[in-house]
Amino acid sequence: MTAPAVRIRPSSVGARRIRPGRVLLNLAALVVIVCAVFPVYWMVNTSLLPSSATKTATPHLWPDQFTLRNYATAFADGGFVAALGVSVSVTLLALVVSLVFAFLAAVAVSRFRFRSRKTFIVAILVVQMIPAEALIISTFRVLDSWALVNTIIGLTFVYVALVLPFTIWTLRGFVNGVPAELEEAAMIDGCSRTGAFWRVTFPLLAPGLVSTGVFAFIQAWNEFVFALVIMTRPESQTLPIWLRSFVQVTKATDWSVVMAASSLMAIPVIIFFLLVQHRMASGLMSGAVKG
Template sequence: MSARTRRVSRRVLLNVAAVIVFVCSVFPVYWMVNTALLPGSAVKSDTPHFWPSEFTFRSFQAAWNDGGFLPALGISVAVTVITVITALLFGFLASVSVSRYRFRSRKTFIVAILVIQMIPAEAMIVSTFRVLDGWHLVNTIIGLSAIYIAMVLPFTIWTLRGFVNGVPADLEEAAMIDGCSRNQAFWRITFPLLAPGLVSTGIFAFIQAWNEFVFALVIMTRPESQTLPIWLRSFVQATKATDWAVVMAGSTLMAIPVIIFFLIVQSKMTSGLVSGAVKG
C-alpha cells in the first residue's frame, strides 16, 4: 500500500469517526425536539416515531403558557448573568495576579484552587443552606448567585491562568519600550489575546449556572423563586402521568437561550487571538 493510499484511508476513517461522533452528539437534541412536536398519543405509543409526521405545537404552548415559566426564566437569567459577570471579573483578576506577579503564598493559593475543585459541592449543601439561612439569603437571587459563583470560580481562575501564562510577557515589555505604560500595554496587547479564554470560561459558567439543579432545589424553596430546572421538574408528578411531550418542549425552551448565547460569543473565541499582537 502506497503512502498516498494510507493517507487517504486514514482521512476516510477520521471522517467516518467524526460523523459518528456528530450523530451521537446531535441525536439526543433531535429526539428532544422531535418528541416535543409529537402529539401525546404518539409519544405514549410503543412504536417509536423518528419523524413528527403529525407534528403539533400544543406542547410548546402548554409549556409557554404555564404560569411558572416566565418567572422562572427571569430568575434563571438574573442568576446566570450575575454568576458569569462576577466569576469572570474575579477570576480574571486572580489569574493575572498568580501568573504575572510573585507574592508570598502564591503556590499555596494555586494548590488551594486545585483542592477546592476536588471537593464535591453537594457535600457542603447542608452547611451552605444554614449559612444562607442565617444571612436571610434563602429564596433570593443573590444567595443562589453567591453559591454558583463559588462553584465556578476555582475552575475559572485555573483556566484563565493557563491563558495568561500562554501570552508572553515580552509583548508587554515591547509595548512599554514603544512608550506604553504598564496598564496601557496590558489592556492594548495582553487583554485582547485573552478574549478566547474569557469566552470559553464564560460559556462554562453560563452552562453551569443555567442548568444547575440540586442547589436551586434546596435553596429556592418557594414556587415563585424557582429556576427553570426546578420549574421543569413540576411536570413530573407521582400522582398523575407525566406529559413527556410538554417536558421535552420545556427542555427545548430552556436550551434556546444557551444556543443563542453560544452563537453570540462563538465568533469572539478566535477574533482576539492576534488582534493584540499587531502593531498599528
C-alpha cells in the first residue's frame, strides 16, 4: 500500500498577488501627499536660510546655512503679538457664533418640515455663489454707520456672515446621516425628545461639528480682503494684514523673512488642529451605544 499524496498548499501570504491597480493608486496617493507637503516644507526651509541663499540660482533643498535671524526680524517688527491677539479673538468668536447658529439651522432643516424649507436651502447655495468682493463697499458702509470699523465685533459680524452658509450646508449633511429612528428608540426607552437628541444624536454629530469647525477656523483665519478694508489701523490689523507689511513696493522683498512670518502664522492653526483632531476619531465611536 502506498501512502496517499499530500498536497502542499502555498501560504496565503505567498499566494497573494500584487494588483497593478492598487500599486498605481498607492503611487498616485504618494504623489498627492508630496505635492501637498512640499510647499509647507519649502516655506519652513526658506525661513531657515539667509536672504543671500534664497537669491541664488542654485536651490537649497535643505537648510544647509541654518539661521534663526529671519524669525528674530519678524518678531522685531513688533506687530506680531498684537495681530495674533486680534486674529485669535475674531476667529474664535466667529467660529463659536457660526457653529451655534449653523447647528440649530441644520437641525431645523433636516429634522422638521416647514413652509419655505426648500427655499431656505436654495438661498444658502445662492449666497455661497455671490462673490464676497462684491459686498465690500456695502459692508463697509453698514459697519461705518454702526461705528464698528476697526473693531473686533465688526469684523466678527463679517466673518460670521462669510462662514455661516458653508457651515450650515456642511452640518446639514451630517445631520441627515444620523437616522431619526435612533431618537425614536431613545424616546421609547423613556427619554424626552430633548434628552434623546442630546444623549444619542449629538454625540454622533460631534465629528461633524469638529471637522466643520476646522474648515471654518481656517477660512476665517486666512481671510484677507475684508480685514484689509475694515481694519485700517495698524494696532487693529490681523495676521494676514501684518504679513503683507513685509512685502513693500519701495524695496526688494526679503522672502526669507516673509516665509518666517508665514511659518509663525501657521503655528496657531496647527495647534488648533492638534487639540481637536482626536475628537474627530473618538466621536465616531460614541453615540448610539446604550450602557
